[in-house]
Amino acid sequence: MSILTEAQAKAILDKVLALSKADECTASLSGSIDGNIRFALNNVSTSGIVSNTDLAVQVAFGKRTGVATINEFDDAALERVVRRAEDLARLAPENPEFMPAVEKQTYKPSPTFSESTAAITPEFRAQVAADSIGPCKAEKLIAAGFLEDGQSFVAFANSKGNFGYQKATAFNYTCTVRTEDGRGSGWVGRNLKDASAFKADSDIRTAMRKASESAEAKALEPGKYTVILEPAAAAGLISFMMNFFDARQADEGRSFLSKKGGGNKLGEQVYDPRVNISADPWHPGAEVMPWDNEGLPREKMPIVENGKVVNLEYSRFWAQKQGKRATGSPGNLLFAGGTKSTAELVAGTQKGILVTRTWYIRMVDPQTVLLTGLTRDGTFYIENGQIKHPVKNFRFNESPVIMLNNIEELGKPVRVAGDESSFVMMIPPMKLRDFTFTSLSDAV
């Protein structure tokens, strides 16, 4: 039952819309089958499969709305969920910011589904664990990792005739490898649409190498350094900042994109002119659904162009109030870069620090998007284009806004998603000057 075809989904949604007596009705049906395997201390610890299908019904009487959900789909159940949503709507206070259901839209499908990922079996997962653990055991290293994969569909319809249906797959693998004495730690992560591109027995070598090479870490004084952030290390900082591109927050005066005296910084130079960030739900390798949570079509659009903020996110309510056009909220972020790999950026660096990964990133001051967090799983000192030695981990206090005004060079973007970013991202390794480390950490 979990994955319905378009025709099956539409049949259920049509019944729901016909049952509703409210002024308007929106129904959304989604289902998924997710599998996972977890291992630690070179042993499989847990594995499982979870499948689920849910129907959500939202109705409105004037400006009063109610939401109810159910996971049964016979006629009586459908009737029950619609009546329940209607009852809640009658009890609800009026929402002065109520927006009517979206009009009928035309969606251009995006290729978010991969047959090979959907076909993953428990044996495949067990093999991934074995291929991760085996090489580590052979070299007296200790692996702890997690693979989660799944297939899903979403379908929705409303009383204005709008309808959408699409399937998707997801695949996220992470593995932390530590030396037996606990003095070295490495990490590798792969987030893919197509699982056939994944090779655990070769990817695990990245984490193994970083674990072994990070074991003899020396302490450097905290301070401002030129850094090379690997894509996974940069993604957490950048995606954190992108959550604050909301026009309403900026217009209300409570965002780093608010302007002194009122208004927002749309159209202003906020970053180095080499910063270009865009969204495109059809971008090869970073495909996402062609609609957002409200059913608005996503578009290919620039967000930051040559360092200028050219698009802020307007909710439908705020767009109407400000006389703007509401567009679908982006699901991916494409951060443009150059052609060099991380290794090539290292080769061109006189003195600097290479950061594999950032961790426990939290907001310190929303006024400047000052973030704090730590490096982990492989931090290295670079001299004359060579990695000289591992260094102890640092705590940083840095704003991505300041960071993106201190660019030395951007490398070639790669896909990062899942644990390291709330968006599907294409993001380059970044060479940045004056990155602020404020203390040392003894953690490995």
Next chain:
Amino acid sequence: MQRRDFLALTGLTVGGLMVPSYFGKAIAAEQLQSTLDVAFKKRLADAALAAAKQAGATYCDVRIGRYLRQFVITREDKVQNVVNTESTGAGIRVIANGAWGFAATNTLTAEGVAAAARQAAAIATANSKTQTAPVQLAKAPGFGEVSWKTPIKKNAMEVPIKDKVDLLLGVNAAAINAGADFVNSMMFVVNEQKYFASTDGSFIDQDVHRLWVPMTVTAIDKASGKFRTRDGLSSPVGMGYEYLDGDASQKYTTPNGVINYGLSYDMKEDAIASARQARAKLAAPSVKPGKYDLVLDPSHTWLTIHESVGHPLELDRVLGYEANYAGTSFATLDKREARFQYGSEQVNLFADKTQPGSLGAVGYDDEGVKTKRWDLVSAGKLVDYQTIRDQAHILGKTESDGCCYADSWSSVQFQRMANVSLAAGKTKLSVADMVKDVENGIYIIGDGSFSIDQQRYNAQFGGQLFYEIKNGKITQQIEDVAYQIRTPEFWNACTAVCDESDYRLGGSFFDGKGQPGQVSAVSHGSSTARFNGINVINTARSLG
């Protein structure tokens, strides 16, 4: 709970298709007041236990859960969302061939749960093929048919939505009238109706209640483009709606007049204070970085305890089971053997799953172990960790500490943090007397930004309110304060803890752990405590 799920709830997608499916089915308010019949649950449990044994299980536990949640979300004069959710089903865990297996179902019939029990046994048998050592389960007595209920006075689920909306909108109006530009306030109500049965002979019916009313007040200075927020000083609690009565005996006023709260909250009073203090932050001078003696209010210290004591003393982290996600721990087993000096002699840290009003209080944990209190750090020395039944033997213990929890019937239970607290000082000491002795210090109230490394050494904490202390006097409100610590140095710098009369709980509603991730709710108590010579940084930056 992941942050993005939380944002989805707080109205970023109001009017949209997003519903918090994480919490299960959305239901009508009146359904939040009913419970499942105990006899019905026992019949299901008996069917599952019998099926598991027949399938070769040497141990089986069955959890039949009904998890109810209500969210009321407002800003200024608007209700952004009211959501009621329910999730009901059964999770069955077995040991077969010395390995764990788990399966869950929402088909609550004898046949449905028996099938899940057989599936769990089959998974256990399959898992046993790669397992290097069999599970060793510490003994737990069978308690027969027993029950436990959070000692609430007023079930928050029974309070009409209108009353909750009226309260929050009244709070918001009070903040706006007192000078706030914006205010967001919410009410989260949780009721976990959990039935546990095991082949050890326990049939435990529990009714667990929790409540949280977070609030954020924003003040803006348009001319300078500056904005500041002040979060409410309430705590999430294991209580009923009586927490919102604003009982005067539960108010704790600081020497400079800031009102903190114990097991009763006056939300409107705090909203008015929030508005005034948020506005005062706009004009407050920026801290000069350097070493300070910190005086930490319990509304702040709970989070420092949580991150730097609660997490590193979870035995699964210590052993390496969380290495790929939450991390490991600096507090390795050899440190317990050596009675490692975790803190100064003033520092006594204990775990307690029975504290009234706490989020972690239950009668029995999610594997049928009766809850208790025990010491983790005594007179500064590391003495113990937090365990569950299959870990106790690693420490040479014969019984579990009762730290097992699952956030849903469909999640497999595992080791979660107990309420971990700093014991009050044994000598009589008030906050006023503590402040009198401080020459160059900062008084911190409320929790703010927090970040800690994966072994729990290096941490950084902010707060809500910062006051400069000069020569024994609280002088002025200051801003841009964060302090950085190395865990053992920090706890060894603790020179005084106020007495029992200042002891209060803080806590987290959404502590995340595990892959796939699960949340749990946990409280941490303390009295106001002093830490000498702590490194304070200035967090102000300029974007030009």
